[in-house]
Amino acid sequence: MPAARRSPGRSARRRARTRRRRLALTLGGTAALAVLGTAGFTLLHSTAAQSPEAGSTTQARPVPPVSESPEPVRTEENPPPQTAPPQTAPPAAPQVVQHGSGSFTTAAASGTTVGTGGTVRRYQVEVEDGINIDPKAAAAAVQAVLADKRSWTADKRNSFKLVSSGSYDFTVKIASPDTTDKICGAGGLDTKGEVNCDVGKQVVVNSKRWLTGSPQFDGSLDDYRALIVNHEVGHRIGHGHEDCPGPGKPAPAMMQQIYGLKGCTANAWPYDAKGSYLSGPSVP
Template sequence: MGKRQAERAPDRRRRRLTRLLPAGLALTAVMLASGAAVAHWQDDRDAARRAAEFENHVDGPSDGGATSSPSTSRSPSPSSSPSSKPKKPKKSSTPSASPSHSSGTGTIPVPATGPGTFTTAQADGTVVGTGSRVRRYKVMVEDGIDVSAKSAATYIASVLGDRRGWTRDGVDSFKLVSSGSYDFVVKIATPGTVDRICGAAGLDTHGELDCSVGTDVVVNLKRWVLGSPQFPGPITEYRALIINHEVGHRIGHGHEGCPGPGKPAPAMMQQIKGLHGCVANAWPYDKYGHYISGPPV
């Protein structure tokens, strides 16, 4: 009896092991799956953390402009070091940009746009020039800008009456009027208003340029205040170029090109688009009364 029990004992152990093996394998599989899930979850957390650190590094105020890959950047602290000074916030760009090459002061604000209504300069009936063909003109300044219609009209009259201006041809003279009929009107306006007036005639002034439309000589306040990167010298000279160029269109002159390297640019040349080897010049005539011309464009 004892011998048969001893012989059956190994059989019982084998059967017990056979029953336990599937359960053990199943438990092992569960543990492996759980471990993989935990690892995957941890990887997701690490990836999310690294992405957040990268965004904070790029956009944060204390990165000093340095570049770093996501794997080496660290979460930003309130201050990068106890001695570091916080960066001053960048100043928002204002409509009155810094002065360009023309020596404009930039002290007059240049709003992006205005109401589109104008104040007309009062006239005293003075005529500049001796020519028999009298051109009647008005000067109007958009409301809400820091340029008076009176001062603008006084300056424009001085440009038109200059011996280097259009009156030198002996044909044209100019009379400022504030009412009644007129041949053209000089309007000084904000960039947005210039774009609207010129755009109605199919011209794209990009918030930067002047234009001549119908009887309107439309002067961009930005150019009146800041001048042009292409035009060195006093801002008053560049204003003279604006008036001479646009009034030149009104009395029948078209665009002209550079006559040659080192020569004065014609007043009818679009100098704001580049001098092409010419020397900047605001006047139609030189001091000797010679017309400064270039090839027609």
């Protein structure tokens, strides 16, 4: 009996179903292998990182804890706060004691002879008690002035020596305004509580001028003290008052600069650095 013929359409459909089953198996196996491969790689990498035999590994930096009060972001709209500089108190103005005790302390200080002149003038420095001026510091200041090459030693005739005891030729005496007026008035001079004088064996320095200078003198306080010493010691060695020699020129040390400079420039020294005398017209 002849075999029955298969329908062509049925066979085609059967072959299509077979191909679809094979394709599904192939794709499923590939996906499974991919999953297994990924899991295996992850497990292997994790094991290697944790194993001490796997060598050193770079460790991640720990994340710092978040501050409860984080620093504000600095921008032009939010600049950092400005810290005010520390306040420096201005120097206190020197206190001038109008009326001292009337008694004096001689500075316990002495020095070598300054200058090459044949006439050596010995002097002491005395400071009135209670006027807040240190006698030893004052003596050092006076000595520095007379030792300067621009002072009276430049005349090659006079030398000076600071002494604290024994004989002396004159005293540099720093006194309160009232005491200055009293001492100078005894010699017939009116200092009006403002200026200095040379009387008898005494160069009397008004403490007001020593501590505050002069409103007419635009140099330093040290320079004005030098002017006081040079002017009054200049009287001691025979110099009289002088006037301004001309506009723009240095005022002579023997000019009464406290009363105005008359066009001259303030100057504390009788000689310049080259040894030339800074003179002016004599005042009658």
